[in-house]
Every structure is written in C-alpha cells, then in structure tokens.
Amino acid sequence: MIDLHYWPTPNGHKVTLFLEETGLPYRIHPVNIGKGAQFEPDFLKIAPNNRMPAIVDHEPLDGGAPISLFESGAILLYLAEKTKKFIPEDIRGRAEVLQWLFWQMGGLGPMAGQNHHFSQYAPEKIPYAIDRYVNETNRLYGVLDRRLADREFVAGDAYSIADMAAYPWIVPWEKQGQSLDDHPHLKRWFEAIAERPATKAAYAPAPEVNPDFGKTMSEDAKKVMFGQTAANTKR
Template sequence: MIDLYYWTTPNGHKVTLFLEETGLPYRVHGVNIGKGEQFTPEFLSIAPNNRIPAIVDNDPAGGGAPVSLFESGAILLYLAEKTGKFIPADVQGRAEVLQWLFWQMGGLGPMAGQNHHFSQYAPEKIPYAIERYVKETNRLYGVLNKRLADRAFVAGDEYSIADMASYPWIVPYANQGQDLNDFPHLKRWFEAIAARPATVRAYGLVESINPNQSTIRSEEERKILFGQTASVVTAKAE
C-alpha cells in the first residue's frame, strides 16, 4: 500500500495519473496547502521541502522498511522502476524518457508556475513579469509541439512518465495565456491523454479532496503560500 500525500495541483496530479494507470493500491491523504498543512511535523518528516506530493511506500520492492519520497519527478521515477511500467528497459528509451522528465521538472513546471503566480495570484499585476513568463510558457509549448510532430507521445510511441509529468501543466493552458489551437501536435497529444480512463479517474479525485477550488486566494492563504522564508519553515518544523 502506498500512502499519497496530495493536493489538487499539477504536481499532485502527476502521481495520481501513474497510480491510476497501474492500479497500485494507495490511500490519499489530503494536504491543504492553503491552510498550511504542509508545515505540520508529520508531513515535514516525509517532505522536508514542505511541498506536495510525497509518498510512503509501505511495501517496497525487496521488502524492508517503508520508503518515503518527496519531489514529483523522483516519485514518478521510483514508481516506474518499482513496477517496470511507463519507462523503457533499454538504455536509449530510458534516456529519452528521463531527459523529457527533467525538461518538465526544470522548465515547463517552474516557468508555468511563475506564469500562474504573476498572472493569477500576485496582488500586484506587473506587466513585465506577466509578459516574461507568458512568453516563456509559449516557447516551451512550442518545444513540446515540435517534439510531438512525429511521435505519439513525448518519448516515442509509448505513454510514459514523461507524459504524466507534462500533461498536468498543460491542463490550465487558458490561465497561462495559451491557445492549444496554436499547437496542433500538442493539442492532439493533450486530448489523447485526457481521454484515458486513468486520467479521468485521477482528476475525479478533485471533487472529493478539494471541491471548492478557486483562483482567488484570501490574504491569509497568500501569506501561507507565497510568504515563506527560512525562518517560517524552521519555526514550523521545530
């Protein structure tokens, strides 16, 4: 059994996509990041960076003590290796998946996240910041669109953890100032993943975990989500 510490964000959805595809048994523990639940000592013992998602695998391969992990990319890779699914066994195929997994972790996710922050959540609208991140998001969409021009999925003909990592960051494309019609190959890929039964089940968790999602944050939530410093994290952890 896997314990999943989750909230309804793109990074959280990555893990539920994998778990629903494979049928691995798991329990969901909602971590309401707007209320500061990511700072509880219990959660920090699993995820010291105070970010979701995190997992505890109570039945690791080979037995032994439970394995805890944070960072969505690390979790996807761990689960892929545990199950032997959604990552190729051959060196070249594995390399293709890993480079695009790291592309998402180092590029698409952080840039789209900054896009969300300055265009949706920042109390002050800063035109330069909004333009900078909308344009960079657009560039990354273009990279992905070109990549998908001659293959079904990001790393080739088979669905992989590289796709699971990127798809949730494309879901809020409208809030990112993007039009999928400008990226026909990306749109085809996006629609194919959206139609997968496991994707439907994964996103169905939103209604039970966080049914009242909103793009408007209270001032208290803003302070919790965007006002973190080392002193805050240290104080919460002690």
C-alpha cells in the same frame, strides 16, 4: 499500499495519473497547502522541502522498512522502476524518457508556475513579469509541439512518465495565456491523454479533497503559500 500525501495541483496530479494507470493500491492523505498543512512536523519528516506530493511505500521491492519520497519527478521514477511500467528498459528508450521528465521538472513546471503566480495571484500586476513568463511558457509549448510532430507521445510511441509529468501543467493552458490551437500536435496529444480512463480517474478526487478546487485562492491562503521564508516555515 502507497500513502499519497496530496493536494489537487499539477504536481499532485502527476502521481495520481501514474497510480491510476497501474492500479497500485493507494490512499490519499490531503495536505491542505492553503492552510499550512505542508509545515506540519509529521509531513516534514517525509517532505523536508515542505512541498507536496510525497509518498510512503509500505511494500518496497526489497521487503524492508517503508520508503518515503518527495519531489514529483523522483516519485514517478521510483514508481516506474518499482512496477517496470511507463519507462523503457533499454538504455536509449530510458534516456529519452528521463531527459523529457527532467525537461518538465526544470522548465515547464517552474515557468508555468511563475506564469500562474504573476498572472493570477500577485497582488500587483507587473507587466514585465507577466510577459516574461507568458512568453517563456509559450516557448516551451512550442518545444513540446515540435517534439510531438512525428511521435504519438513525448518520448516516442509509448505513453510514459514523461507524459504524466507534462500533461498536468498543460491542463490550465487558458490561465497561462496560451491557445492549444496554436500548437496542433500538442493539442492532439493533450486531448488523447485527457480521454484516457486513468486520467479521468486521477482527476476525479480533486473536488472532494478540496471543495474549493478551481475557485479563486483566498487572501489567507495566498499569505500561507507566498509568504514563506526559512524563518517562518519552521514548526
């Protein structure tokens, strides 16, 4: 059994995508990041960066004590190695998946996240910051579009954890100031993944876990989410 500490955000959806594709048994433990649940001592024991998602695998392959992990990319890689699914075993195929997984972790996610912040949440609209991150998001969409011009999925002909990592960050493309029509290969890929039964199942729990899913974030939640320092995150 996998305990998934989750909130319906792009990074949270990465893990439900994998779990639904593989059928690994899991149970969701909501981490209400708008109310500060990510700072609770029990959660910090498994996620010291006070970010979700995190998992606890109660059935690791070595048969030993449960293994806990934080960071969505590390979780995807761990689960892929555990199940031997969605990552190639050959060195070249594995390298293709890993470089695009890290591309998402180091580029697409952080840049789109800053895009969301300055476009949607910042109390002061700063044109330079908005333009900076909308344009960088657009550049990254272009990178992905060119990559998908001659292959079905990000790392080749097979669906992989590289696709699972990138897809949730494309879902809010409108809020990122982007148009999928400008990126036809990316659009084809995005629509194909959206139609996968596991993708639909992965997103299904979101409204139940967070009844405010898709709504504007409250001012109290913004204070919790965006007012974190080393001093005020300690419990």
